[in-house]
Amino acid sequence: MDRFENLLKSAKNYLDSRKFSKAIELYEKALKKANPEEKAKIKRDLAFCLLRSGRLDLALKEAKEAEESFFRLGDDVELARARLLLANVMLEVGRSEEARGLSRGVYEFFKGTEHHKIVGLSQRLLGRAFAQLGDYGQAKDFFQDSLSAFRRVGDEGEILNSYNDLAFWGMATGDGGMALENLEKGLTISQRNTKMREEAALLGNMGTVYRKLGEWSKGEDYLRSSLELYEELNDTLEIARGLISLGRLMALRRELDYSEDLLNRALSLSQEHGYEREEAMSLESLGDLAKERGDLDLARDYYQRTLDIGRKLGQKDLINQVQRRRAELLVAEGKDLEEASRCIQEALKISQFLGDRSEEGCCYRVQALISEAQGNLEEAREGFEKAIRILRSIKEKFELGRTFLEQGRFTATALKEREQGLDLLQEADRLFSNMGPGCEYYRGLAKLEMAKVEPSLRSAVEHLRKAEDIFRAKGE
DSSP: OOHHHHHHHHHHHHHHTTOHHHHHHHHHHHHTTOOHHHHHHHHHHHHHHHHHTTOHHHHHHHHHHHHHHHHHHTOHHHHHHHHHHHHHHHHHTTOHHHHHHHHHHHHHHHTTSSOHHHHHHHHHHHHHHHHHTTOHHHHHHHHHHHHHHHHHHTOHHHHHHHHHHHHHHHHHTTOHHHHHHHHHHHHHHHHHTTOHHHHHHHHHHHHHHHHHTTOHHHHHHHHHHHHHHHHHHTOHHHHHHHHHHHHHHHHHTTOHHHHHHHHHHHHHHHHHHTOHHHHHHHHHHHHHHHHHTTOHHHHHHHHHHHHHHHHHHTOHHHHHHHHHHHHHHHHHHTOOHHHHHHHHHHHHHHHHHHTOHHHHHHHHHHHHHHHHHTTOHHHHHHHHHHHHHHHHHTTOHHHHHHHHHHHHHHHHHTSOOHHHHHHHHHHHHHHHHHTOTTOHHHHHHHHHHHHHHOSOHHHHHHHHHHHHHHHHHHTO
16 A cells, blocks of 8 residues: 555544544645545545634635536536535535535436435435524425435435434424424434444433423533443544533533533633644533633633634624623623624624524624613513513523513613513523423522512512522522
């Protein structure tokens, strides 16, 4: 075996072990020695590594060049694979229409042939594209067709990925039951056939679904199980992601010191292995912790570092989330509301572009807070109402509770509609109560706000007493 073949073999080993920075380095060296056909394949693998490491602008460039090379070589199957990878990258940068066009072209060319895997992959990407464009009916049809295609060839790995797709559809449309049903089907297969990596991914997604449904104890159990499997596999990328997911959940449960430990571990791992997207996600979550502790200067620094990485990588979802957080921080500080408005407008535009309904709803809530601070009370009312409609439609319980909490405070104090404000605060309290253990702190916040607007002195004192009991029990 010559040095060139050894180089490619080493690069492939790094790719398979998910050490993408090392693989990228070797593929870039190999490109200098490759013939045209070899270059096309190397560029496709390089684009995949760049995609997985979050370097989207470079991934897009290499994927385009790979697609053009395979077009010149005239190999329909290899060209299809290159086009599907390019469509995948386009979806990650929010170019949904172009991704849909590429995927549909591959699908139309290969449907009815024996290339069931290519058909299934093209149907999956069509489903993702339609979901980003807000057409969830078409998205579900293509996800189900994709599952059928993979069943025809017995590709269990892709079958499990299809169950994840359908679970995503369930959460995006507010059907948590469907999401859990599909993940449980996938878990049955993965556990029966000892597919550890796929099982770990499904367990992690179960944890995310339960977190979104407000069942935080179950969410924690599944996230821990997922992390344990990834640690057994020594998959450092997924370990970093698992630490971030668990750290975020622990922050919600007000276990702030433990959350900080998990997030710092994720940050160190991400920096050590060059996982820049995960580094940004760790920094963003550490910013949230700093804000919760009242260290707004530190939060601002973490958010700025997150934004810098997001812009460098071209990661629109990162930019979306951190700009919303920066806007919220500026409102909390009570200064530079113009900059807060610029941040939230960018965040809102990106959330709508990506079809991220949860983030869109949260953006409207922050926009309402900015409008309130600026004295635009009618705009604030409208912003809260938009946020409530969206978050209620997708059953995002925790963020919905937070929004009722802010809307109730605003209605009672800014609009002087105390009775209606109290009703909204009681709705927030009910939501947090139904979410079970872990949400006591947020019930305490609701009780505190209810005490401020309750017309009955006796009731106000009772709310204050309950809030005090909750905060004392949590050590707040």
